[in-house]
Amino acid sequence: MKTADPELMRAINRFNVLDTIRRHGPISRVEISERTELSTTTVSAITASLLDDGLILTRHEGDIRNAAARGRPRVMLELDPEAARVVGAKIAANRMVFAVTNFRGEVLSDLTLPIRVDRQPIAVIADLIEDGVRRCVVDADLSLDDIDSICIGLPGVVEHRTGHVRSSPIFRETDVDFASEMTSRLNVATIVESDAHAITLAHHWFGRARDLDDMVLVSLEQTLGLGVLHGGQLFRGAGGLSHNLGDLVLGVGESRTVRLSTLAGENAILGEHPMDGRFAEAVRLGRGMTHAQTLIAAEDDALIATASRAGEAIGLAVANIVTLFGPPRVVIVGSSLSLGTVFVESIRRSFQNAIPPSISTVAELVFDESADETWAQGAAVVALCELYESPWGTTGPAPAL
Known part of the structure; x- marks a missing residue:
């Protein structure tokens, strides 16, 4: 044996x-x-x-x-809160959010930069992230020499182990070694992680799953992400691969494959509405979902139907996830929750209709409009988990093998 x-x-x-x-x-x-x-x-x-x-x-x-x-x-x-300090970042298409935390994950400073970065060259995005990290560190009365690790949370498919971003709506390029890029710029060990994994750990440490070691999180942002926590640890695929829930296949027709993102992704929902006037400007500024809620409240029938259809698709996907993993709680987060009651209730109904009767009471659905700062704090938690697992000595943490 x-x-x-x-x-x-x-x-x-x-x-x-x-x-x-x-x-x-x-x-x-x-x-x-x-x-x-x-x-x-x-x-x-x-x-x-x-x-x-x-x-x-x-x-x-x-x-x-x-x-x-x-x-x-x-x-x-x-x-000891002073044992280490880390930086976490959430990078979205229209904003960057940074947080410096101590060894307990308590936020020392945070910074939000409302700036459009989607599909920009890698060098431009890296410049902006570098500036944001440095500013947030200074706001905490620290220098980069005081920082032990940095984690950048991105939407898309990320290999945690290698730091490669296989695909992201933020980048023009694919298969980008972004961890090496940022480590060389900042001269601090930098981790790249999916934003869905970051917010999963944030809820496990501080939020709606603090009492659990097993849970599932579904993020409904520009991309649809999935975080699976088992035994207090994130489940990752080969190479530390993150999960792009939007790629989940819901059906196959003669002419095309129907994926979750084509029914319930942010672009799919907003794209159903005519892009003119205030709505087009709101979408361009990253406030499309919030403005869509205003239109739904004004009884825009077309948008109500689109939100309901998206909720049905997500409810079906969540039911499949619960059938596979049987978690006690599913936390659903993200900007799409701005669509309001019509969207949320559609998810609930679809989930209840699709879940097998034998496990219909297993999982609790929890909806949480997590603040951007929480996502950045979650990225910091990813960095802290790496430090917790690293060997330490009198000179500080050694690089994890």
Whole structure:
């Protein structure tokens, strides 16, 4: 029988202990042992190493100056917020959002740049991102020398492991090694991740899935994204590949393949309405969905029908996802939620009609209009997860292999 790699097991145990301290700290070693199901000896060894590396702090519960107090004060452990600082970014077609966080993921500064970047040359987009990162770092009273890692969240198909963006509506080019591009510019280790994965981790750490280790997130933005969390870890494909939910096939006809994006993508929804006047200007400025909600409220029958049809397609896709994974919760986020009640209720009805009766009560649907800053914070969480898994020493985090 083949035994597990001891180095891998040590790394996994170390991550579990550190993540348990993050989620439940201040926490005692005994409680860590109970929650992780690791022996007290293993927990003591790992926490001693984490203390040596400056990643956690001790806190005494009880008055150690009061000799009359019964029993010894409890030694509690918590993350050291100053152990590392990272930058997360959300890059959309019409805006860039940046956030600097500490080791706990708490935001130290954030910055939003309302600027149109879709289909610009790579060099132009990289210049804008570099400027945004530098400005946000300065706003946090830091310099780039104080930053341990950066994560850029993008729409599209991204290989997390290599940093290649296979395709994105932001870029003209395909198969772009964007992680190397930004790492060389900023001289800080830079990760590239799908924006759907970033917002998934944001909800796992701080949001609507904080109480869960298994969940699914569906993002309805310029692209349709999917995040699957299992055992507290993101599920990624080969090479760390992200999932483009918009490519999901809903039907095949004689002349064409019907994909989810052709029915429920932002361009498909907005493209059904005549592009003239205020609506055309709103779409150009990235406010098309918000203006569409205004038109729906004014009983624009054509747009109501389009929103309903898009909701039906998404509800069907979500039902298929729940049938495959059986998550306890599906969090649905993104700018398309601006379409309002007509859209959301259409998703709910379609989901209930499509889900098999045997699992109809398994998954809770939660709709959340997450702020842009939350997406950027989620990208920072991606960077923090990498640091949590990295070996550390007195000189800081070593590059993960």
